[in-house]
Amino acid sequence: MDQLREVFAKSFGISADSVNDSLSRDNMEVWTSLNHLLLVTDVEEQMGVRLTSDEVLRIHTYKDLREIVSAKHPTN
Numbered sequence: 256m257d258q259l260r261e262v263f264a265k266s267f268g269i270s271a272d273s274v275n276d277s278l279s280r281d282n283m284e285v286w287t288s289l290n291h292l293l294l295v296t297d298v299e300e301q302m303g304v305r306l307t308s309d310e311v312l313r314i315h316t317y318k319d320l321r322e323i324v325s326a327k328h329p330t331n
Contacts, residue, residue: 259324262301266294276318285317294320304328 257271263278263283264271280286286294295311298304298320304327314320 257304260300262297263294263320266290266297271277274317276316276321279314279316296330304329 259323260271264274267283267290269285278286280291291311291314295306295314299306302324304324306323306327310323314323
């Protein structure tokens, strides 16, 4: 999931090396509702997946996002 890590890092303006499963909406000030939607858009466009509204609402951490994308895009 290196590609997802890169997309996540770029979306939030952080280093890809700092992306880990514990990053969440609760501990990242930049993870606002607007940036959440922009992240989803970036992931969909760059990873070639479509997330349902239920999936988007379930994303609270990088781990949540990684697990959802992995289920849809198992080759990465």
